[in-house]
Amino acid sequence: MNVAVVTVGDELLAGRTENTNATWLCTRFDERGIDVERVTTLPDRVGDIARVVNEYRAEYDAVVVTGGLGPTHDDLTMEGVAAAFGRSLERNDEALAWLESEGGYAREDLTAGTADLPRGARPLHNVEGVAPGCVVGSVYVLPGVPAEMEAMFAAIVDEFDGEPRHREVVVADEPESALVGRLEAVQEEFDVVVGSYPGESVRITVQSPDPAVVEAATAWLRERVEEVEEVEE
Structure with missing residues (x-):
């Protein structure tokens, strides 16, 4: 199995935040005998995210994207991934229901757009935060906050299977x-x-x-x- 890792964030490219997520993910994949063939860092721009995700999902068995999740103005990763698949962003009722039942949030207290995911995506629940991740085809979208990303990855790690080395x-x-x-x-x-x-x-x-x-x-x-x-x- 081969994968590409895509990290999103202007702060990564400016050097204000160390890109520990890429190193952590590469280590986990290597432990499982999975080849990481690309590590790419992108700015918070929908067009760049869509272009790279679309290219990589055609070339690699899986693409793991981290960063840029949430409802604020610069959280554009979900929009970019949706564009890569030619899909719209829609409110995901499963993600909302989990945030209410397990996260302890009242729906009316959540910022608009918190649970907007690409149409037809499988939600990944955020046990360490709020913004959900998702899976669309072979593309896995995870939060950028390391604790949130690591916890979410733990829930899907068995979906990545490599050759023991x-x-x-x-x-x-x-x-x-x-x-x-x-x-x-x-x-x-x-x-x-x-x-x-x-x-x-x-x-x-x-x-x-x-x-x-x-x-x-x-x-x-x-x-x-x-x-x-x-x-x-």
Whole structure:
């Protein structure tokens, strides 16, 4: 399964708010063996949201959109998602009923538009806030507030199913440029994906769905690279 993550908000693009939602979602998907192939941040503009969601829903198994939910003037994500599907925004009675019965809100106290969702959307209830999310086709729309987003994602996480993956790390005490030949060779020898991440040392990750292959490839590497020595305290 592959997914695209879309985060919405002028404040993200201005650097006023750190985009922790993207990192959190990517981590959760990686844990489930799901490939995140795009992370895109968009301004609060209906046209941009509609264009990108429409493009990504045709290209990826699922699109997860966060941010810009609610009834205020700059909460435009639902309108953009509705436009991507050529649908109108309509009051969702299921979402309203949940807000009254479980959220404890009187209908007349809710700001107009709070429960407006794309026509035919499946509502996702917000147990940590007010504004509901929704699912339209393969597009999942979640709040931008991290606590709200994480709680809502927990309710749908089982809808994302990937291939289990296994990973081991070798830390090399050599320049990355000196390791190129051996990194190419281990991928030719074994059916693994290898990544290298330089810093004070080079972290080499070895990944495969098969734990035995990962173990064999890692052993092969350890015989051929100079590893960082552990310092005894």
